[in-house]
Amino acid sequence: MPIKLSKRRQLSLLVSFLALALISINIANLSRAQQRATTPAPVGGSVNDYDLVIKNARIVDGTGNPWFIADIAVKDKRIARIGRIDAASAARTIDAQGLTVAPGFIDVHAHVEGIYNQPDAENFVRMGVTSLVTGNCGNSTTDVAQFLGRIKDRPLAVNIGTLVAHGSVRGKVLGLEDRAPSSEEMQRMEALVEQAMRDGALGLSTGLIYVPGTYAKTDEIVALARVAARFGGLYATHMRDEGSEVMDAIRESIQIGEQANLPVEISHFKISSRKLWGRSTDTLGLVRDARKRGLQVTVDQYAYT
Ligand SMILES: [Zn+2]
Structure with a gap:
């Protein structure tokens, strides 16, 4: 409304x-x-x-x-x-x-890989947003040093941070192939995430509903999240499902956080399946239970009108 x-x-x-x-x-x-x-x-x-x-x-x-x-x-x-x-x-x-x-707002869920084309970021600034985190939902630059380094030549009106995205990393190593990575491919993906974290990425993002992220099994994400965890990063996820299988998708997000030992941020938390409307007490219950166990898990939400 x-x-x-x-x-x-x-x-x-x-x-x-x-x-x-x-x-x-x-x-x-x-x-x-x-x-x-x-x-x-x-x-x-x-x-x-x-x-x-x-x-x-x-x-x-x-x-x-x-x-x-x-x-x-x-x-x-x-x-x-x-x-x-x-x-x-x-x-x-x-x-x-x-x-x-008030202090400038921080928008933790932006998709502004092209921000250097619009350095005034006027739409954000006019809403009071002065810091942005991009690279969400499995899609980011895979060269974080180059991306963040551009600010020297092209100053922005806002502060910018980025996640390193699983979908982009996987795409670079496996293309759009629907299969598990070999151990050599897994190592290459881990190396890309490690370099991105060294270059200042804030953590790992996934888009497990999108190609190619959806081709990854949970253990692949856990392995890459462990790399992000070593550098103090967090795990931000556009989950595998936001509809009828949303409970399983939340469980998977929490499992990744617990196995890789890093904070979890569930992006645009919602229930998109009409059949499950009204069940947010259950979905939020999974988050609360995980927090009780000591996992730092948070959610963000946007408003539909
Ligand atoms: Zn998303």
Whole structure:
């Protein structure tokens, strides 16, 4: 069902996102600045003190703290101060009365292999997203060093991270063949994952519903996930099934995490089969049980309308 927002609320959200885009708050800076915010406001500040002052912001600092109302001063693109700040201490002020200011959001499930063609990432920035993780669902670059290295020549408006994807790695070694890898092919896949992790990949992704990922049995994924685990990576999965076999698919995801000993992130968690609608207590129950056993397993979800 579409979420209905009043015009005022829409405007309020838009302005808060724009404010986000303008200042791109860094959480660490925010909490450091917050500590300094206890000092009294300067009296008779000069317009040169700061570049920008955001007045009357409802600040959600991203640490889990309750919101608080304060002003934010920005100097040289960094948060210089949070507290009561004289509007006259900067040439530019934004009145954020009734609006929320928060650190940039992190979108952990992006498919932006082509982001260097659109370095402004305007659609993300306008939604308040300032960090992206790409390489999801089994499809990524297989040369992480080259992919991340491009940022030196082509700066992006957002932070970017990538997973290394099983489907792409398998495709490079076995093409689209529907068979198990030989031990030599398995070693080549492991070497590709290892190099990607050394080059900065955040973990391994799979798309077990897609070709060629779907040709892999669980043990193949476990072996590659073990490589990612050695480098502190996580396992993110577009599961083998999101419909009538979803329970088995969740069990497989959890099994991979437990056998390879790494955190599991189940992508776009849902039940797509109408027959199983209403059974999310069962699907989430599998996740809760795994967490009780000590496996760090999380899910993300998008909203259908
Ligand atoms: Zn997916």
